[in-house]
Amino acid sequence: MPSPRRALPLVPVLLCTLAALAVPRAAAEEGRGLAGPPDDGGLSTRVARLHREAARATDRYEADARRLVQERARAGKLDRLLARKRQEAQVIREDVGRYARAQYRAGGGLPVTAQILLSGDARSLMAGQRALWNADLALQNVIDRSRRAERRLAEERRKAEERRRRLEKHSAELDGTRQRIRSTLEEAQALLQSRADASVAAGSCRGPVRLEQPGPPTPGTWVAPVEEYALSAGFGQGGVRWASRHTGQDFAVPIGTPVRAVGEGRVVRVSCGGPFGIEVVLEHPGGFFTQYAHLAAVTVDQGQRVAAGQWIAQSGTSGNSTGPHLHFEVRVTPRSGSALDPVPWLASHGVPLG
Structure with a gap:
């Protein structure tokens, strides 16, 4: 037979149970509403961290995009310079061809010794020949400088193209990272909001979450309620x-x-x-x-x-x-x-x- 000291009246037990269940709702009506267990901050912290990571990834991606625009503009400028230099070289080659044909028609095709033997004025011939040599030398210098400039521009254009390809590859990698962070963030945001909706539906708040604060405040200051908006x-x-x-x-x-x-x-x-x-x-x-x-x-x-x-x-x-x-x-x-x-x-x- 059960001991009378261990037996609990049924009515008081039910009343105590109902009173205990009523405490969270009363607290909610007073504004605290702490019926749910305190959140350990894991999800909120994760969302806050993902927000920062997404912002940093976006900043890096946009910086790369700006550099890529600059590199493409630089490559376009080099393309124009290279095209102009090649056009100048073509003009020089055409001028050289006309010069060579004129020299041949004027006797430039004969060896110098033959021209001296056939000439009645060797001194004048030698002076003219020196002038031709000097002209040939000056023309050759122009041709050499044009070729060097063309090679230099071509090399710069090749390096610019390599930088552009590296930037495009890096930009694509950053975009992939950014998209992955955004996808993870969206999943965490949906879970965080679903918890909030459950709290609202129940009329009782979960306990305060723990977030790493941005830094020590400046006393007496005022700020906007959100940083970016x-x-x-x-x-x-x-x-x-x-x-x-x-x-x-x-x-x-x-x-x-x-x-x-x-x-x-x-x-x-x-x-x-x-x-x-x-x-x-x-x-x-x-x-x-x-x-x-x-x-x-x-x-x-x-x-x-x-x-x-x-x-x-x-x-x-x-x-x-x-x-x-x-x-x-x-x-x-x-x-x-x-x-x-x-x-x-x-x-x-x-x-x-x-």
């Missing part, structure tokens, strides 16, 4: 995508792009679910708040202090989003409905957007 939907813009007007500034960036705190402050909200998907809200000195929405992952927790330029999240397309971008708002309260136009606000803090 294209501005898309602006503040106050109308359209079928919004219930009334757009309440922030969108930055078109790929999934997994590091998102920066625009200034120093404190994390007052990290939430998953709703139209903004995964979002972070910061409070800054002076009573202003900034929101970062449609994220794929966050790197901070509620209550945490952050510095200007610190990576607080990775961009995505969670929530009501039509494509990868960062939705950025400036507010006078942490809640929706108090937004200001972020473009002039950032400009007033020394961060013009363009």
